[in-house]
Amino acid sequence: MRPCGRKEKLMHAKFTATEVLGPLWHIGAVAFGVSLIATPVVRAIAYKARIVDRPDDLLKPHSRPIAYMGGVAMCFGMLFGLGYYVVTMPKLTESRVELARALSHWQFGALLNNSLWNLAAIALATTVIMLVGLTDDIRSISPGKKVLGQMLASGILIVGGIGTKMADVFLQTVGIDAPQWIVIPASCILCIFVVICTCNATNLLDGLDGLCGGVTGIIALGFLALAVWLAMWNNFPGSDQVRVVLCLAVAGAVLGFLPYNIPPASIFMGDAGSMMLGFFVATMMALFCLEGSARWLLASGMIFALPILDTALAVIRRLRSGKSVFAGDRSHLYDQLVDRGMSVRQVVGLFYLLSVLAAVVGVTLSIVIRARYAVVVYLVLLVIIWTIFYKLGMITPPEHYQDPDSTDDSRTQQ
Secondary structure, three states: OOOOOOHHHHHHOOOOHHHHHOOOHHHHHHHHHHHHHHHHHHHHHHHHHOOEEOOOOOOOOOOOOEEOOHHHHHHHHHHHHHHHHHHHOOOHHHHHHHHHHHHHOOOHHHHHOOHHHHHHHHHHHHHHHHHHHHHHHHHOOOHHHHHHHHHHHHHHHHHOOOOOOHHHHHHHHOOOOOOHHHHHHHHHHHHHHHHHHHHHHHHHHOOEOOHHHHHHHHHHHHHHHHHHHHHHHOOOOOHHHHHHHHHHHHHHHHHHHHHHOOOOOOEOOHHHHHHHHHHHHHHHHHHHHOOOOHHHHHHHHHHOHHHHHHHHHHHHHHHHOOOOOOOOOOOOHHHHHHHOOOOHHHHHHHHHHHHHHHHHHHHHHHHHOOHHHHHHHHHHHHHHHHHHHHHOOOOOOOOOOOOOOOOOOOOEOO
């Protein structure tokens, strides 16, 4: 029985939230502790190796060079959290035997449904995406090369059994029962597209001290609420446990990094961190598609709504001005709010509040009403938000742009 949110079925949940989180909360604590300790270590390494973000006159008005590599610390925290789960997971020996049997007998179906295989792919793909971002932090690679790195990480995710059913959600929604030779390639393309979009959305959000980390931390907690709800209704452990574990590991890693990144920041996450967090969002969206219902994918999109809106606003302004979408400028929502007189702390606090509201709306609507009605609510909210943007003049192209050949890596601090 799938969770539907109707009152008459609420009494039939198989587990309570306490039963789901009770054996797993330590994962978040481990990730938090490792990230909290690793961040000042990588900060010292970054300063010694001169891996820093230097100020400029437009996009990086901070007063002194600030260390990068915060994303490396968060990646360590996440990986240690996942590793802790693996060594303490129930039926570890059984899972290892099943994995070995699937590999030796080329049983791809069993392989793709094995939690160890799934987690290994997620860990490897996340490491790859972090290294791509770190390379950009150090050497400033081209957008095309970053996209190739994102595609590579997507491929690892797909081989790991994540994202192979994304297209099936849309096909079933419109009543199409397509064969697997259509579903799998379409899902692969969709998975790659989502990874590229979310990685770049979080990358563009990383423009104020504490902004991207805090917002994605709230998003991770919103995803965790969805994952726990699904685990309460479904067979736990299984794919439900992978979702819960991943959310706990990422949320803990972000919270361990955030004390060093809130205004005024002593370290930035860089592309290594922002792309890693975007990849986490894409991974969770793919995992929610395993339920076979658009309800949970729509909910995850709502929880991630703020980075989507900020990216869309910046892209539309750049297109209206006839500039490249990769041209750095101060057209982001947070930049415009700062330019209109709000302090960095006020803007960051506002974004945190909006992120919490988006998460509450996404989680609540996915539970209490049907997907078709939730879509109507989402569309109404979208129209209201863009009307506000229009009335406030936020869609009007800015007067000044940076050279289109430069990358978008804006940074402001108090």
